[in-house]
Amino acid sequence: MSEVLVLVDHVDGEVKKVSYELLTAARRLGTPAAVVVGAPGTASKIRESLGRYGAAKVYAVESDDAVNFLTTPKVEALAALAPNASAVLVSATVEGKEVAGRLAVRIDSGWLVDVVDVEADGTGVQSIFGGAFVVKAKVSKGTPIITVRPGGVEAEESPADAVLDESVSISVDAAKAARVTSREAVVGGDRPELTEASVVVSGGRGVGSAEKFSVVEELADSLGAAVGASRAAVDSGYYPHQFQVGQTGKTVSPQLYVALGISGAIQHRAGMQTSKTIVAVNKDPEAPIFEIADFGVVGDLFNVAPQLTEEVRKRKG
Amino acid sequence: MNIVVLVKQVPDTWSERKLTDADHTLDRESADAVLDEINERAVEEALQLQEAHGGEVTVIAMGPDRATDAIRKALSMGADKAIHVSDEALHGSDVLATAKVLAKAIGTVENVDLVIAGNEATDGRAGAVPAILAELLGLPQVTQLRKVTVEGTTIKGERETDEGVAFLEASLPAVVSVTEKINEPRYPSFKGIMAAKKKPVSTITVADLGIDASEVGLSGAYTQVLEAAPKPPRSAGQRVEDSGDGGAKIAEFLVGQKLI
Numbered sequence: 411m412s413e414v415l416v417l418v419d420h421v422d423g424e425v426k427k428v429s430y431e432l433l434t435a436a437r438r439l440g441t442p443a444a445v446v447v448g449a450p451g452t453a454s455k456i457r458e459s460l461g462r463y464g465a466a467k468v469y470a471v472e473s474d475d476a477v478n479f480l481t482t483p484k485v486e487a488l489a490a491l492a493p494n495a496s497a498v499l500v501s502a503t504v505e506g507k508e509v510a511g512r513l514a515v516r517i518d519s520g521w522l523v524d525v526v527d528v529e530a531d532g533t534g535v536q537s538i539f540g541g542a543f544v545v546k547a548k549v550s551k552g553t554p555i556i557t558v559r560p561g562g563v564e565a566e567e568s569p570a571d572a573v574l575d576e577s578v579s580i581s582v583d584a585a586k587a588a589r590v591t592s593r594e595a596v597v598g599g600d601r602p603e604l605t606e607a608s609v610v611v612s613g614g615r616g617v618g619s620a621e622k623f624s625v626v627e628e629l630a631d632s633l634g635a636a637v638g639a640s641r642a643a644v645d646s647g648y649y650p651h652q653f654q655v656g657q658t659g660k661t662v663s664p665q666l667y668v669a670l671g672i673s674g675a676i677q678h679r680a681g682m683q684t685s686k687t688i689v690a691v692n693k694d695p696e697a698p699i700f701e702i703a704d705f706g707v708v709g710d711l712f713n714v715a716p717q718l719t720e721e722v723r724k725r726k727g
Numbered sequence: 728m729n730i731v732v733l734v735k736q737v738p739d740t741w742s743e744r745k746l747t748d749a750d751h752t753l754d755r756e757s758a759d760a761v762l763d764e765i766n767e768r769a770v771e772e773a774l775q776l777q778e779a780h781g782g783e784v785t786v787i788a789m790g791p792d793r794a795t796d797a798i799r800k801a802l803s804m805g806a807d808k809a810i811h812v813s814d815e816a817l818h819g820s821d822v823l824a825t826a827k828v829l830a831k832a833i834g835t836v837e838n839v840d841l842v843i844a845g846n847e848a849t850d851g852r853a854g855a856v857p858a859i860l861a862e863l864l865g866l867p868q869v870t871q872l873r874k875v876t877v878e879g880t881t882i883k884g885e886r887e888t889d890e891g892v893a894f895l896e897a898s899l900p901a902v903v904s905v906t907e908k909i910n911e912p913r914y915p916s917f918k919g920i921m922a923a924k925k926k927p928v929s930t931i932t933v934a935d936l937g938i939d940a941s942e943v944g945l946s947g948a949y950t951q952v953l954e955a956a957p958k959p960p961r962s963a964g965q966r967v968e969d970s971g972d973g974g975a976k977i978a979e980f981l982v983g984q985k986l987i
Binding site for chain 2 (some may be wrong): 421449480481482485503504505507508509510511512514515516519520521522523533537541542544545546547548549550551585587588589590591592593594595603604605609614633642651652658665666683687688689691693700701702703704705706707708709710713714715717718719720721722725726
């Protein structure tokens with residue numbers, strides 16, 4: 411079977427969940443080969459875990475330049491490997507999409523943006539306008555490049571050999587690239603990243619103030635969830651913009667989405683309606699969020715959420 | 728310092744958006760169109776850099792006739808002139824074709840030091856046009872910035888994404904994209920609005936840019952839509968009134984769904 415390249419997302423020697431999802435999707439299309447672009451020694455550290463999810467090969471494209479320049483090292487690495495591959499999968503993150511777009515023009519191939527599922531014949535399923543339309547599309551030219559949304563495909567283990575291959579090296583033209591002089595990690599505490607999380611608990615205008623957002627955070631922590639906020643809550647200054655879920659914020663599709671005090675305007679639904687299960691708590695029985703919720707409670711979130719937090723804690727022991 | 732700002736007219740995200748039945752492209756007539764919020768920030772940043780370093784700000788937009796509204800808005804904020812790429816052939820262009828046309832249009836402006844765009848349009852959301860432009864133009868990609876400064880021929884920027892903040896440095900000319908945090912865009916003054924009416928806007932076609940019509944639009948797309956359908960609306964599930972046990976009921980539901 412032909413090789414399907416998966417660009418691995420990793421931070422400090424740890425593989426991000428989305429990369430396991432991509433390897434799972436790649437198995438449907440051919441033989442997955444993980445591509446690790448990073449500092450020397452990264453690939454050998456994560457080789458085993460990539461193999462657990464089906465990577466037959468692990469390309470280590472490692473150098474100082476690989477970390478010191480933005481985007482271009484990844485584009486170079488994939489462009490070098492693409493001629494022998496039948497498809498390239500990249501996570502649909504901010505940087506992933508930048509890499510994929512550049513790669514597409516570099517190797518003159520088509521790119522499917524932001525798919526939520528991949529079929530065995532290379533057809534990508536896209537969910538657009540925040541899930542209002544489902545589109546099936548296929549690349550009609552070159553080596554298909556597909557960016558897959560985190561949470562779109564469920565990761566499944568399927569052990570493979572993960573043979574290390576260090577044959578590819580890259581060079582970066584410093585005049586045509588941006589140098590990364592330093593980095594700061596996200597100060598998000600212990601909570602999972604919003605777009606990576608399997609559970610998201612969000613608060614809306616109904617939360618009423620920045621201080622009271624602790625109710626949302628406590629429920630999120632009991633569930634091991636990420637915290638989100640509606641645009642109304644962000645605009646009112648209750649929670650920082652980087653946590654905004656919706657059309658002008660993040661798009662999430664977790665296993666479980668809990669909406670607290672969120673009315674469910676189109677704006678917000680666009681960012682969360684592809685969640686597998688939706689639970690909503692709102693005082694207003696007419697709130698549109700109930701139209702899409704699998705389970706809704708009409709009531710005061712300040713009574714319901716703490717009780718739920720308690721119940722979850724009890725069950726988790 | 729000569730700056731090109733890319734702007735785009737998009738359907739208002741607060742209104743319902745749909746695809747046309749005929750060719751699965753965005754039904755741009757069905758929704759209110761506005762200048763994409765992020766574009767105003769791109770224009771604002773260009774104007775601030777111009778105030779500090781001089782030079783000219785040129786707006787480039789690609790889209791149907793009513794993109795002129797977006798262009799006028801940018802001009803009334805203070806940009807000097809505009810280029811509008813308008814051509815029937817562009818209908819249905821994918822992100823790659825769009826970037827190729829924009830790259831050619833940028834090429835018509837002399838001595839460009841900086842190209843500034845919003846980080847992501849709210850309709851297409853690919854968020855990759857600035858990166859692709861950097862690739863096509865052979866320039867450094869300095870994207871997703873919450874802060875940008877120019878000193879001499881060096882540009883520095885703070886890139887903020889889910890991964891954290893990266894401090895970038897590159898030499899001009901470069902391609903920049905800005906995020907919502909970059910600034911608060913000014914409102915056009917009455918004087919600005921009046922002045923905008925007299926500012927030059929040249930409307931050009933893809934042929935003017937030396938691009939064959941078959942390379943753009945639906946025919947030039949490298950991807951093909953096989954089918955598109957409105958998603959069956961999610962149906963409302965169970966709903967209960969809270970009578971003191973709402974939280975416990977949710978917990979039961981979640982247990983039933985094996986979610987906790």
